[in-house]
Amino acid sequence: MVIPGNPDLVLGVTVKTVTIYLSNDGGVTVSNELPLTTFDSRCQHCSDDGQCQIKINSCEINGHCFGDMEFHPTDESRQCHPEKNQFAWTHVGKDGNESEKSNLYIMIGVPTAVVLVVVAIGITIYCFCAKARKGKSNQNKII
Numbered sequence: 001m002v003i004p005g006n007p008d009l010v011l012g013v014t015v016k017t018v019t020i021y022l023s024n025d026g027g028v029t030v031s032n033e034l035p036l037t038t039f040d041s042r043c044q045h046c047s048d049d050g051q052c053q054i055k056i057n058s059c060e061i062n063g064h065c066f067g068d069m070e071f072h073p074t075d076e077s078r079q080c081h082p083e084k085n086q087f088a089w090t091h092v093g094k095d096g097n098e099s100e101k102s103n104l105y106i107m108i109g110v111p112t113a114v115v116l117v118v119v120a121i122g123i124t125i126y127c128f129c130a131k132a133r134k135g136k137s138n139q140n141k142i143i
Contacts, residue, residue, distance in 0.1 A: 012063030
């Protein structure tokens with residue numbers, strides 16, 4: 001079932017089962033109840049008994065189906081990559097590769113962590129040396 005709109009704002013439904021009754025005389029006599037399952041075949045596979053599973057090469061995001069490598073309808077930085085996550089968008093760069101954001105976090109995060117560790121070691125060494133100097137100057141005063 002295709003529901004128009006932004007999948008971030010409109011929750012969709014990929015599988016829905018309803019119970020129906022059939023009649024050909026205006027409802028005087030009706031058949032036994034029958035389950036009717038409707039589903040979006042782009043991302044769902046359903047068996048005759050109504051059991052449904054997500055297809056391997058698709059994504060189901062907020063109740064909407066997307067094919068492998070299909071972009072978000074309003075944001076081309078998000079793409080369906082079922083091998084990574086079938087239930088959430090994968091952020092991709094302008095060239096369609098994995099997110100520039102992820103690479104940016106690594107490029108900024110790792111050097112920042114290294115600098116912080118170096119600063120922490122520097123402060124520890126400085127404090128240790130200052131304490132050692134202070135201890136020596138106190139020994140000199142006693143002598």
